[in-house]
Amino acid sequence: MEQALAADDARLQKRAELSIRVTKLADLAYDDQRGQCDWESVTRDMGMPLIECLRLFDPSLSTFSVRSLPNITDWLANDLSTLKSLVSEQFGAVTADEWPLVGIYMNVEQADCFMAHTMCTFPQMTPDLHEAITRHRNANMEWKNIFEKHPLFSCISGLRNAYYEFKEPGDSKLKAIYSEWTDADTCRIQELVQTYYKPENQREVLIQAQMAFPNRLQQSIINKIKCTLHNWNADDVARLVHLVSTYKRGEIDWAAIGKDLGRTADLCHLKHDQLDRGNFKPTVEHSQTVSREVQNQYEQQHNVDWTGIAQQLNLSERECLEANQFNTGKAQWIYHPDTFSWDMANRMKTFIKDNYPKPLPVNYTAVSNYMWIDMDDCVKMASLLRGEMAWTSETIAQVVELRKQGMIYKDIARQLSPVLNKSKVVAAYYGHIKSKVNAPLTCKEKHRIKELVDTHAEQMSFTELRALV
Numbered sequence: 001m002e003q004a005l006a007a008d009d010a011r012l013q014k015r016a017e018l019s020i021r022v023t024k025l026a027d028l029a030y031d032d033q034r035g036q037c038d039w040e041s042v043t044r045d046m047g048m049p050l051i052e053c054l055r056l057f058d059p060s061l062s063t064f065s066v067r068s069l070p071n072i073t074d075w076l077a078n079d080l081s082t083l084k085s086l087v088s089e090q091f092g093a094v095t096a097d098e099w100p101l102v103g104i105y106m107n108v109e110q111a112d113c114f115m116a117h118t119m120c121t122f123p124q125m126t127p128d129l130h131e132a133i134t135r136h137r138n139a140n141m142e143w144k145n146i147f148e149k150h151p152l153f154s155c156i157s158g159l160r161n162a163y164y165e166f167k168e169p170g171d172s173k174l175k176a177i178y179s180e181w182t183d184a185d186t187c188r189i190q191e192l193v194q195t196y197y198k199p200e201n202q203r204e205v206l207i208q209a210q211m212a213f214p215n216r217l218q219q220s221i222i223n224k225i226k227c228t229l230h231n232w233n234a235d236d237v238a239r240l241v242h243l244v245s246t247y248k249r250g251e252i253d254w255a256a257i258g259k260d261l262g263r264t265a266d267l268c269h270l271k272h273d274q275l276d277r278g279n280f281k282p283t284v285e286h287s288q289t290v291s292r293e294v295q296n297q298y299e300q301q302h303n304v305d306w307t308g309i310a311q312q313l314n315l316s317e318r319e320c321l322e323a324n325q326f327n328t329g330k331a332q333w334i335y336h337p338d339t340f341s342w343d344m345a346n347r348m349k350t351f352i353k354d355n356y357p358k359p360l361p362v363n364y365t366a367v368s369n370y371m372w373i374d375m376d377d378c379v380k381m382a383s384l385l386r387g388e389m390a391w392t393s394e395t396i397a398q399v400v401e402l403r404k405q406g407m408i409y410k411d412i413a414r415q416l417s418p419v420l421n422k423s424k425v426v427a428a429y430y431g432h433i434k435s436k437v438n439a440p441l442t443c444k445e446k447h448r449i450k451e452l453v454d455t456h457a458e459q460m461s462f463t464e465l466r467a468l469v
Contacts, residue, residue: 018056080152384418
């Protein structure tokens with residue numbers, strides 16, 4: 001047992017040393033003019049993959065500041081190109097856990113990276129982009145140069161059409177729709193929420209808010225109401241803590257607490273979870289104590305009583321699950337359509353939903369300990385259950401091979417994931433074909449074409465020769 005704990009301590013110490021080294025190298029490779037770090041040089045010096053270096057980087061030890069680019073017009077064309085290349089080459093389909101890594105690479109707030117990538121994927125004309133293009137046009141800039149400066153749309157005509165189809169920003173109604181919420185507007189929304197919001201009838205406050213702000217988009221009003229509900233003042237927090245303290249652990253009536261506070265049960269549960277996590281700071285001592293108890297139970301009965309351990313150590317079950325580092329005997333969970341079990345999948349999904357409701361990040365150490373399955377396998381399976389798929393070259397090759405065997409797209413999707421939509425398989429397959437068709441000819445292919453032309457040019461017509469080539 002002591003050897004296992006010593007090995008864990010050594011592993012954690014080694015990772016901490018690697019983190020410090022990566023962060024120092026990133027500081028040295030920082031380019032003030034670009035506002036970015038040269039991560040390629042960091043990966044070369046470390047001899048490690050890029051993703052692993054990004055995971056090791058510790059922003060709290062870094063000397064450079066993260067950039068804030070909240071509007072698409074704040075992004076330079078080179079930055080947008082770098083962002084698109086990074087996502088397509090390193091991540092494929094970016095999960096919520098990976099956007100912080102994208103932000104670290106770009107040295108931009110992760111929310112801004114998500115916004116910019118969404119705009120590149122699904123381009124649309126926004127008021128700030130329309131205003132920027134108007135300035136360029138007033139300065140007699142050609143559409144070709146504007147397109148190079150804002151390369152969001154697929155072609156120049158697409159950008160031009162979106163610009164002219166957009167309503168004039170000078171329209172007073174449009175200004176009201178897109179203008180920022182003032183302090184007075186926020187106070188008014190707060191008053192409406194306090195007066196009309198009821199968990200069992202959430203539509204009434206929306207109706208009153210629409211009457212108070214007739215020129216605002218409905219979605220904008222809904223977002224503002226949600227933002228107000230998520231903001232807790234000191235009195236609300238104190239009242240929440242008091243109400244929760246009147247219940248025994250595991251017997252909390254969140255619906256009753258929500259009704260008392262004028263909020264939904266989920267919001268109260270989420271806020272209490274956030275407070276609970278903020279008060280609990282796992283230490284090495286916590287980890288060692290929990291791991292020791294888990295190891296004793298596992299070695300004696302090949303099973304772990306998390307409730308008993310939590311009561312013994314005066315911690316919650318979730319805190320024990322998050323602190324345990326003993327991993328011996330954990331099973332693997334690799335997806336295969338013939339062996340996949342929805343019972344296990346639903347058990348994991350229920351645990352995540354109950355313990356890590358959005359927007360809380362999922363602690364996969366706890367998930368792995370709860371399921372007693374390898375953590376990497378839990379992460380991959382959770383990604384599959386969300387319908388995400390990393391379209392690597394190996395996955396594409398598997399799709400191509402199954403299509404050669406005559407398998408339909410629906411069955412191929414089932415081979416790859418339990419919930420993957422066949423339309424995504426179709427898109428990936430034809431995207432692969434399109435990339436091969438549009439790829440430049442290699443020297444070998446050019447040489448072969450020349451041989452065919454030299455051999456058959458005199459005997460065949462052009463149409464026949466083209467078909468042969």
